[in-house]
Ligand code: PMP
């Protein structure tokens with residue numbers, strides 16, 4: 049059966065496709081180290097597990113309001129107000145089926161066909177696809193060498209059709225955490241050019257060392273009025289399969305996302321809403337322990353990559369390293385590199401091309417230190433056989 053052109057041109061999410069492939073190979077008996085997908089390898093906090101079981105046992109498994117239960121919206125509003133230092137009311141929160149669902153809901157509610165939306169590279173795989181599906185034209189802006197935002201390039205790219213900008217800090221795939229002054233500078237551009245800002249803060253809780261992540265919503269009432277925060281339970285609470293997220297935005301936009309979802313998906317999962325609410329109310333102790341473990345793994349992985357001669361910025365957030373492998377690429381780019389890596393030494397990574405930056409590959413360190421060490425050993429063996437093209441760091 050022929051699909052329409054809007055869906056026909058959508059690619060399967062590369063991260064999900066590669067994870068599925070690695071898992072299929074493992075199930076077929078192949079020895080594969082999988083560092084492709086980004087999902088915490090920790091159990092959800094006990095508070096989430098207990099609340100989910102209790103909700104099922106008590107029969108709280110009916111449809112809820114499309115925007116989520118009143119008590120969860122209140123808990124999220126309090127959480128957002130406290131963590132972003134600016135008051136949000138429950139009416140400004142719409143609970144969604146995931147952060148991906150929150151992001152797509154916000155974009156579908158904002159974009160008119162033909163609008164240009166600025167998207168900073170490297171960009172998580174789904175941004176460009178969701179923007180295209182919405183009818184927008186994504187305007188992709190290369191980063192600085194250190195993978196931070198190039199403010200001058202952003203300003204140059206803004207034209208008469210530009211309506212919005214998508215931010216993601218901490219960033220997937222680079223782990224780059226924007227400084228407060230970078231966020232302020234981008235918000236100033238958004239004000240000057242009358243752009244909306246969608247800020248994907250799903251990794252907000254996972255920052256190591258440095259300052260906490262800074263949200264544009266915290267800047268001023270005027271910036272908050274043009275900002276949509278996207279966040280959820282998947283990363284901070286290791287609740288990927290629960291599928292729960294939210295938008296925090298001016299009431300008109302939050303309500304529009306709720307109306308859209310009332311027609312498309314009904315309401316978010318009742319059990320997961322209960323589990324998420326329990327986590328927001330207690331700040332589970334597991335979260336801090338998980339962050340500390342991620343930081344240890346990051347340090348082992350980045351030191352290992354650098355000792356293999358791969359330039360790698362220190363990721364200050366999320367759980368990905370994004371080394372530069374330009375010297376080792378042939379005409380097939382990072383996709384070919386990852387194909388060969390899987391075939392020759394059984395290591396599954398995600399090519400940088402999936403994020404719009406072909407000179408890099410992404411390794412998820414949401415996996416044990418033993419697995420990271422195995423991955424480094426395999427990568428070392430693979431690189432030793434591959435002829436480097438030019439001195440490190442000369443191509444991007
Ligand atoms: N944004 C980014 C940057 C992500 O890496 C992810 C991970 N899948 C999401 C959004 C979506 O998270 P989820 O749909 O699991 O809530």
Ligand code: GLU
Pocket residue numbers: 061063064084085086087173220
């Ligand atoms: N965000 C994760 C990743 O980048 C999960 C996969 C996905 O949703 O694309 O690997």
